[in-house]
Amino acid sequence: MKILGGFLQPTSGQVLLDGAPAPWRSGPEAEVQSVVVIHQEFNLAQDLTVSENIWLGREMGGLFLDHKAMRRATQALLDQLEYQVSPDARIRDLPVSDRQMVEIAKALSRNARVLIMDEPSAVLTSHEVQILFRQIDRLRAAGVALLYTSHRLEEVSRLADRITVLRDGAVVRRALRGELTEDGMATAMVGRDLKDIFPPRRSDLGPVVLEVAALAVPPLVEGVNLSLRRGEVLGISGLVGSGRTELAEGLVGLRPHSGTIRRNGAPITIRSLAEAEGHGLAYLTEDRKERGLLLDKSLRENLTLSTLKRFGTPFLSREAEEAALGKAITDFDIRAPRRDMAAGNLSGGNQQKLLLAKTMLPEPQIVIIDEPTRGIDIGTKSQIYHFIDRLAREGRSVIVISSDMPEILGLSDRILVMRQGRVAGVLEGAAISETAVVRLVMGIRETGPSEKAAENA
């Protein structure tokens, strides 16, 4: 995708536009030819307004900017997208889903002839996805060629005229609409059958190892009680903004909290990440690029950063670090072309495996994993599910926070649902079902067939 948009040069082969070699050598040059890419990581200036961002580099007006015209044009674009946001809002103040819409509006403003979208729906709610689809249909009708990348197979089968499945950098399957079912796509992506994506359920749970009572993490989370048993996987579900991450970060000392925490029955205090580690707790962040990994540093430096004390005092042992990296690469199947490469050059899935290896290095007994598979391909997803299962079978306890419904359902022994900073309910055993979870997530008390999987996003 980066090559198509002109951001990378191919090492071999070439890109053709209208049958002739593509004349661009950079992203902006490609945009002049109306080939526009919407990146997975947004390309917006945080402190500028929506309107200023959309017209950035192509401002209207002569010596002085014609703010009025740009604002009007922006409003027209936003109206076309049926989108309620002021052209004067600053990007910094907008939620992620709104930023996505601004990106789309920006692409529309460039009269794109070829529009390349990289996981555009990853951060959108299902309502916003519906609007996005209508826009896509409208663009298609207007003769725009669209390249839509997604992990969400139902989106692909809803949208695509032609489907190409890539695995490990090579095309593994090409098909026309209707030729390939979602199961078929998944099989092609994983390279094997889908049945064993989720590991089988574990049966023997140990004693309670962690007990939390009346935990509050200001300003959002309040009155949370939970318990965790040895060898258990506890899923935490809920909408974005329901306080799941805040709860986890409070629990491991990244945020101030109040309430009682008991470890193996004894009360403990956790005021910092270091104290949490001392009690055998570890937390894997949902934001691997901004909070998890140093993208411009080597794999080794990333792996050992939080456990450097184990690698020699006062002088660090490079050999010990390399040995730890070697073990991590084998244990977590990190596929790195070169050992000394920067972590940021790994694929998303391998970054996640590295982060998992980093989190597991201090040998924690209780691991909280926030969004274990966000933005990674289905093959790696399955691998990570099996890692989590392995951790539980080794007698550790795992808390999985996830917005991915199949993931929560497929992994968890119990599911705790958060809603507006409080525990909406805990589901166990036979009570676990998608409808039950969704009902708790949305705060619906009675059964209503019309409110089906709204939280499928």
Added chain:
Amino acid sequence: MRNLSLSALGPLAALILLIGLGASLNDNFLSSANITNVLARSAFIGMIAVGMTFVITSGGLDLSVGSMAAFVAGMVILAMNALQPRLGVGLPLALVGIAVAVGVGLLAGLANGLLVTRVGIEPFIVTLGTMGIFRSLVTWLADGGTLSLDFTMREYIGPIYYGGFLGISWPIITFALVVIVGEVAMRHTRFGRYCEAIGSNEKVARYSAVKVERIRLLTYVALGLLVGLATILYVPRLGSASGSTGLLWELEAIAAVIIGGTALKGGFGRVWGTVVGVLILSLIGNILNLANLVSPYLNGAIQGVIIVLAVVLQRKKASVEGR
């Protein structure tokens, strides 16, 4: 020394080129007297620049070091002059001077560090403020003039700058020790690794249980200490301090760090590169003085060109290496 890539070899090549140029222009250039002179003069800025490398690597900046050096020198001279009647000229008084230099440097660094980490003000703003404060304090203490160390005491401590061990002068020995400790600390200890991690992405460091505030504070305190150490060697050389002592040292130190390949935005530090940077800067001055090619008054201009060039070259290499 890992990844000896082009960007690492660039400054080194420039240094070798300068040495070759100097040698071809003047026969005295490679004489031991001239080499000692260049190295001893480099030592002040050099020690400060080593400390600056850690501050910049962890994403900070310290503009106050030149003024701080003047302030420390002023305090040392005042203290020694005040205590001379009681202690007399001798080792005890010299030790008092050393203690004052180390103590004042440490406190000044601590003040910068606490304002940055505890109060949470941008390092640029904090040290811009303290730069003015230190400079103004020394001018005030000297009543607009010059603070001079008593002549007999100055004679007594002269060997700290002019003397040496096995024919190598003390400033050079001290500088070499500082560099070795600095290089080892950056490459082989947790402290150095944490500095790079914080400069690379502070949030990631925080989420990796790195005590970000403490490490940051330590870098400023260490820099203050090194300014104190540099002053100990500087006072015997001139025996005075005034409002213009150490003027623009901060810029030379920062320039040396950047020329040496440390990233100004933090995340990557190279102590031996800083040494190369310091040597490049002082060699330019030395060569201009020895050869009659260009007026020595243009020293600053040539240094400026080198600084800009160094950053441009590094940027080019970074983009060639991908991303």
